[in-house]
Amino acid sequence: MPHSWEFSPHKPAAPSPVLGVGAGPGACAADFSRFFPQSGPLWSDAMVARTRCHIAGCTSGVETSLRVALTPNLPEAVLDSLPLGFVWQAMERMPGLLTDSLFAHFRTRAALSLMAGVARSGEPPFEAGLCDVEEDYLGLSIALARWSEARAEDQPMRVDLPAEHMQELLWAVCAQFAQMLTPMEVLPQADLLLTLDTVGQELLGVYDEETGPIARAALIARRLGPIAFREHAIQLAQNGQFLLLCAGIADACRLETSRVAYALVHGDPQKMPLYLFRAADFGPEACALALFALRACRDSLGDERIGLLPEAYAALTREDARGRLMELALSPSFTAALQRLASGGGA
């Protein structure tokens, strides 16, 4: 049976042996094109720029936190000698420091922030009786606004990654600190590494992924429940709350919010939004709004496709739609293993 692992966050990059290898700083766009494989979706320029902005912002955010945390352990002058934003600059040179799954997460959040910007902001989505999530909803809106904020590329942004990705990014940044500090011989190398490890653990120990938009959206979704979501799907779409809609779909279909969001952004735009919105019974109108918004990051969506949506939606049963989403319910590692197998197991 052929598998379409189009919504696996572990999708391997297309083979591109020259990209990202030995390129100078001026070729950073080419470096990062490694993460936008030609065989996959065609992304808009806005999408590439927004993704870079998110990676740079979060990387600089972690770098700043690490500088502060290292202050008691290292001479201030040594830390000051490290140029601000040096980690991001290093990542531009060596994008392989980021794994595919972390990069996929950044693409997803960049896309969701672009989609939110496209939506026409309208009336407040919640009526009286649903006020118990108002505070969470406001928090989510603020967090999402940060994702869309205009800033210099390497200006630190609040790091609000899911736990797995936070851990990965932090250790990638720590590795960069180790690489820069080792030649300075401020500490014996073993002590330096131990210090970085300890400080890294401490930072992870105080990190709380619940403050991030994905966790917050999941929390709102389960508090509201599927019925309220169905009633408010159009309003939410009009307000650009596509992350929240993804959380609602995840709650209705017993899936993970992050995987639904990934599928919406990375899946076939002519099928995946239809499956997702039909599976949760959110209606063709909300689905059409999602497709319109997706055009901000996917170039291949034409009006004619969106025009056919109501018929396609009516022709698809909820059970069929849920059946199409089966892969999203599988363990990501299992999906990745199957995918590797399908691609020849690296032979």
Next chain:
Amino acid sequence: MSFARPSGAIRASLDEHGHIVSADAPILRLQEAAGGEPTGKLLVPQLATVVRLAQRLRILVARPVLAACEGTSISMWVRARSHAHGVDLDISDWRETLVAVPGQTGLQRAADIALAADGWSWRTDAQLCFIDVADAPASERPAIGATFSSVFRLETTGEGAHSVLAAIVQRRSFFGELVGSGMLEGRAYSLSGHPMFAGGQEFLGYRGKAALLDAVPENMADVVQEAPVGLHVLLPDISKRLDVALRQPLGRIIANAETISGQLEGPLRPDYAGYGADIANAGRHLMELVDDLADLQAIDRPNFKVAQEDVDLADIARRTAGLLGLKAADKQIRIVAPASNETMPAIGEFRRALQIAVNLVGNAVRYGPEDSVIWLRVSDDDGMATLIVADQGHGIAPEDQERIFEKFERLGREDSIGSGLGLYISRRLARAMGGDIRIDSAPGQGARFILSLPKKN
């Protein structure tokens, strides 16, 4: 239907190997349902996954988690914090949803079973306050508006909720449960009830029957005098062991297989859903076998005794017809019961006589041809009261008519239906009550199973 736990955060603490150091009761309930020990390794798969993630990342993980327990889907928000000695779980927003709402047929059958019991009728609203009581003697009659727990003692025991309480929490039916009386000191009821739903969704309350027991069983006396501590102690040892060793795991297998086949946890490939249905059917068959084996063990004991009560075989026949009417209708079989004004007084134990009648009629339905008739007749036969179950099946050859009462005898049938113990148990029960079961049949002419009990003078 969904309801949240009113209490605050639920906590658990695990050591570095994933063993429970301490945990609040709801977690321990999930752990038990997953087959784990209170201080053993955390076996609730969904929680264990979050714990492992927090341990591996050494970072706080905050996720929605969906678990399942005894037909209930439990949704919760979990914060797992890793530290040097293990992981602390802080769980909030605990919501329980009944997922295994039986279909209309199942509900109807549950209602039939509950209302077939003896005693006065009662009905409560969704808050379990009495809204209707019928046929209750004045001394037992609860006031309208009285709470269920003030009339029937349902206090929890050290080992968990009383089975009636557990059934109510999960909106399940219960039948013939022994509960203490809250109004009559030292007395006990046999209590049956079934939940009512509007449109199959909204819980409306319970409806059932309560029968005051004539004599409190000897070892029940302590229970009704003091607190109803562990009514299960009344059960024979083998039943208790079977409960723990077989019924509970089988119940979980059936519930989980039904969850899979019903695709209640999400979409599945149709063939996988089919496997789930096969597993559930096989589980139910095993459960019946376990019940039969428990009965077998009880009746084979030398000191096995049955109660000597006034019973009416015509009434038992009518109740049996009511209980199995829907099952028979599935095969277009009609059961003709004695007229409502007919009586046939006899001496025996009501519950056991009903069990025999259900077995005989159940067999007739199971093996009878479609679009046929089963007649239930009562008569007085030489000083014995008899109940005759006559079907239009293939009949039983004379040489098999005794063999059919032997243990595990299935007359060469190789289907997976039945354990081959039902008739053996029924005849032993009938003989223990001073009666017997005979067969009058010939191949191709149907069969007449005749249950006889001592007639009441």
